[in-house]
Amino acid sequence: MIYAVGIGPGDPDLLPYKTVLLLRKASVIAGFETVLNVARKHFNPEAAIISMGYKDQPEKMELVGELSRQGNTCVVCFMGDVNFSGYEYLERIVTHCKEPNPEIIPGISSAQIAAGRTRTAFETAVFITFHKRGDIAQDKEFLALALKQGKSAIVIPLPWDFMPADICQYLMDSHISGKTKVEVFEHLTWPTEKRYTMTIADCKQTFSDVSLMVISPSK
Numbered sequence: 001m002i003y004a005v006g007i008g009p010g011d012p013d014l015l016p017y018k019t020v021l022l023l024r025k026a027s028v029i030a031g032f033e034t035v036l037n038v039a040r041k042h043f044n045p046e047a048a049i050i051s052m053g054y055k056d057q058p059e060k061m062e063l064v065g066e067l068s069r070q071g072n073t074c075v076v077c078f079m080g081d082v083n084f085s086g087y088e089y090l091e092r093i094v095t096h097c098k099e100p101n102p103e104i105i106p107g108i109s110s111a112q113i114a115a116g117r118t119r120t121a122f123e124t125a126v127f128i129t130f131h132k133r134g135d136i137a138q139d140k141e142f143l144a145l146a147l148k149q150g151k152s153a154i155v156i157p158l159p160w161d162f163m164p165a166d167i168c169q170y171l172m173d174s175h176i177s178g179k180t181k182v183e184v185f186e187h188l189t190w191p192t193e194k195r196y197t198m199t200i201a202d203c204k205q206t207f208s209d210v211s212l213m214v215i216s217p218s219k
């Protein structure tokens with residue numbers, strides 16, 4: 001069996017108890033090194049740890065698939081929650097591990113933490129990720145439209161092609177008021193967490209690749 005678990009935004013105590021129990025008994029635990037580091041204190045000390053990067057991901061995922069077919073309980077760790085900008089990675093479990101139906105255990109997304117910090121209810125907001133392969137033109141249009149309709153937007157930028165400064169410039173080019181409020185969060189729940197509050201006209205600096213924006217519509 002392969003479990004796809006969200007290990008949260010960075011604070012190692014922000015994991016569902018079910019995930020902690022699973023990590024304590026799993027015989028194989030896989031994921032990107034930075035993601036594994038978040039949850040490492042919960043790992044079964046006997047587990048085989050399969051750490052991967054973008055380049056060796058296919059063969060490492062194939063190994064996870066093989067170990068799962070041999071009867072091991074395998075856990076693949078995702079940053080935050082799988083259901084927030086995680087499906088491209090989930091797809092690798094299907095294609096490389098050859099597991100058509102991994103069991104998803106949701107985690108806490110960085111988007112949910114940002115929503116909490118800014119008191120943004122999801123029913124008044126849209127969630128948009130630019131952190132994906134392929135064309136993002138429709139997502140850009142959707143963002144501008146949502147703001148024009150009075151929604152807030154919780155936005156994951158695309159390192160390094162469409163970062164907060166580019167997103168804000170795009171919005172002004174799309175006739176969104178420069179006075180619109182934007183908050184950028186770096187490293188949410190990490191000891192290095194930072195929060196920046198400004199207008200989209202003032203949003204010109206370079207932020208970390210681990211950053212997320214909350215844009216509030218003009219009143």
Ligand SMILES: C[S@@+](CC[C@H](N)C(=O)[O-])C[C@H]1O[C@@H](n2cnc3c(N)ncnc32)[C@H](O)[C@@H]1O
Binds near residue numbers: 111
């Ligand atoms: C591929 S997306 C995955 C999001 C993840 N599934 C989640 O639920 O948080 C990765 C991007 O999410 C954002 N992100 C993830 N964790 C973050 C954190 N702790 N603080 C700020 N942004 C974060 C960053 O923009 C990062 O580049």
